[in-house]
Amino acid sequence: MTRTQAGSLCASLSKHARQTLLIGFAVASLGGLSSVCAAGMEKPSAQFAWLQSLEGDWTLTRDQEGEAARHPVIAPLVGAGRVALRYRLVGSKTTVQENIFPDTPREMATMYHCADADCTRLIADHYCSLRNQPILQAADSDVENTIRFECDPTVAICSARAAHLQTLTIERIPDDPDHLTTRFAVHKDGKLADTLVFRFERKR
DSSP states (O other), X not given: OOHHHHHHHHHHHHHHHHHHHHHHHHHHHHHHHHHHHHHHSOXXXXXXXXXXXXXXXEXXXXXXXXXXXXXTTTGGGBTSOOEEEXXXXXTTTTXXXXXXXTTSTTOEXXXXXXSSTTOOXXXXXXXXXXXXXXXXXXXXXXXXXXXXXXXXXXXXXXXXXXXXXXXXXXXXXXXXXXXXXXXXXXXXXXXXXXXXXXXXXXXX
C-alpha cells in the first residue's frame, strides 16, 4: 500500500468514525429522552396500589367549583362531614369499588381493576346515574399524580350520541394522602357536554 493509499484510508476511517460518533450520540440522547418519559409515567401496578390506598370514607370539602356541587342532592353534602365517597376492596383485593354519593338518588359505582395478572393496564367499569355502563381504560400520561381513564372505543356507549361518561380523572396531591379531586367529562352528540369536578378529603 502506498503512502497516498494509506492516507486516503485513514481519512476514510476518520470520517466513518466521526459519523459513528454522531450516530451514537444521537441514539444516546434519544435513550435519555425515553428514560425521562418512562420516569414520568407511573406503572399501572403502582397506580392500582394507590387506588387501593384510598379504602375508606371521604367527604366533600367546602371549596367546590362549578354547578355540579349545587345540585339539590349533592349540595347538602358539601362541607357537612357526611360520607360522599366510599372505597372498598373486594374480590380478594383485586378490585377497588368506588361508590360516589352513596345512599342518594345520584349514587354511582365504579369498579377499578387490572386487565390481567401482571396489571399491564387499568380498567374502570362505571355504573352511571345516566343509566348506562361505559368501560374506561387508563390512558398513558406523563402528568404526575393523575390517573386519567378514557372511554373504550370498542364499547358501544363510548361512541353513542347519548350522554355518557367519556373521561374520568383522579388527581392526588403529592405527600397528602387525605385529599383528592375527581373530574367527570360527560359527552353528548359526539362532543363535551359537561365537566363535573369534586374535591374530597378523607373522613376522620
